[in-house]
Amino acid sequence: MPEVLWNYRLYLAPFGPSVAAFVLTYLNGEKEGVLKLLKKGIDYRFPKVWYLPVFLLMPFITGFPFATHVEWRKPL
Incomplete structure (x- = not known):
C-alpha cells in the first residue's frame, strides 16, 4: 500500500464495524432494517x-x- 494511503487507513479504521453493521443490516432488512438499527442506537432518554x-x-x-x-x- 502506498505510504500516502497509510494515514487515511488509520483514520477510516474505527468506522469499519459501523459500516459493516449498516451494510449487513441493509442486505438483510433493506431500508426498514437500517432505520430500526438507527432507532436502537440513538436514545435521548x-x-x-x-x-x-x-x-x-x-x-x-x-x-x-x-x-x-x-x-x-x-x-x-
Missing part, C-alpha cells in the same frame, strides 16, 4: 445532566494543555 460532560469534556481535554502551554510558554 437520559438525564439532562449528561449533556454537560458530553459537550464540555472534549473541549476541556484539548483546551487545558493548550492553555497551560500558552501560560507557561513551554513546548507541548
Whole structure:
C-alpha cells in the first residue's frame, strides 16, 4: 500500500464495524432494517445532566494543555 494511503487507513479504521453493521443490516432488512438499527442506537432518554460532560469534556481535554502551554510558554 502506498505510504500516502497509510494515514487515511488509520483514520477510516474505527468506522469499519459501523459500516459493516449498516451494510449487513441493509442486505438483510433493506431500508426498514437500517432505520430500526438507527432507532436502537440513538436514545435521548437520559438525564439532562449528561449533556454537560458530553459537550464540555472534549473541549476541556484539548483546551487545558493548550492553555497551560500558552501560560507557561513551554513546548507541548
